[in-house]
Amino acid sequence: MDKKIKEKTSNPVRDLSLNGANGLEEKKIYTKPGFIIAVVVILVILGISLAYAINQSALNEEKQAKIDELQKKVNNLTNYIESLQVNGNQTANQQETQVQSKIGAWPEYTNETFGFSLSFPETWEGYLITENANFIDFGFTEQNPVARISIIGPEQWEQVRQQEDNGLLYVGETEEYVIVYSLVAQAVDENIQALITEFPTIIENLTLLEGELIVKDYSLEDGEAVDEEEVDEEEVENFTYSNEEYGFGLVFPGTWQDYAVSKSIFDLGEIGEATAINFNLADTNLFSIFVLDIAEWEGIQENEEYNFNFLWDTDEEVFVYSQNTTDLTEDLDARAAEITEIISSFNINE
Helix, strand or coil: CHHHHHHHHHHHHHHHHHHHHHHHHHHHHCCCHHHHHHHHHHHHHHHHHHHHHHHHHHHHHHHHHHHHHHHHHHHHHHHHHHHHCCCCHHHHHHHHCCCCCEECCCCEEEECCCCEEEECCHHHCCCEEEECCCEEEEECCCCCCCEEEEEECHHHHHHHCCCCCCCCEEEEECCCCEEEEEECCCCCCHHHHHHHHHHHHHHCCCEECCCCCECEECCCCCCCCEEHHHCCHHHCCCEEEEECCCCEEEEECHHHCCCEEEEEEEECHHHCEEEEEEEEECCEEEEEEEEEEHHHHHHHHCCCCCCCEEEEECCCEEEEEEECCCCCCHHHHHHHCCHHHHHHCCEECC
């Protein structure tokens, strides 16, 4: 009986001592150096992560601001380019569906977008065309393009025509756009060059599908454009030049009434000598026609030093020409722009 009572009274004491020991041991865990270090490391990592997130957010905002600024510039540039085009959405859609070069429908080419047509001579059968948003290229398999018709807005034309040596030749205009054209400077061979010289004549038969093409004279000194019909016909009447010695002729516009012709010998070095017929205005040579023999022409073709353009050949002679484009006054610039048309009139006297 006494033994059982002792056992019961001794168990609670032992249990309490054990619980007390565990409690003290658990309390010591939170004060150990390892635990404190771990907490500090976690806090440092959390701090770095938070600082990185804040910094990254700032960088993203700065990056987005730069992207927005760049996009604004792109939009402004796009709007400017579209302002230079004609017919807005129509030309943009045509650009998206741009076609590769294809055989033109000889002998007549019709452009429905800008409403004009051209007729080509038999020599142009099988020509290639490439239609773009605001220009049309004409060429051949050997060289494409050889000529380009461009459609530009009136404001753009006012800017372009003030630039020297812009290479654009005025055709005419409507109330919405201006038609100009340009020719390549060099041809791969004399056959292509002969076709190029025909293009100014081809462009003369350009007609609108609806209405009349307006042709203005922009060469007046006061800078005011007037309808071509208002210009005195006597002042612009064409006249013919004929060279009896070498049997060729040219047609000049009335603005060349005061021109002068001289003859000289042009030294070709080891190739030989060429006879030069020089056409001058105001004591300035604007262009020259050279008469070569066949061997000299073959030598020139193999030598890149001479910038001659092919005109015509016979059994014994080859006719070429070159144009002066430097150090010209404003008045002479206007005359130089007419040389392509003059050269296109070159013919052999029968």
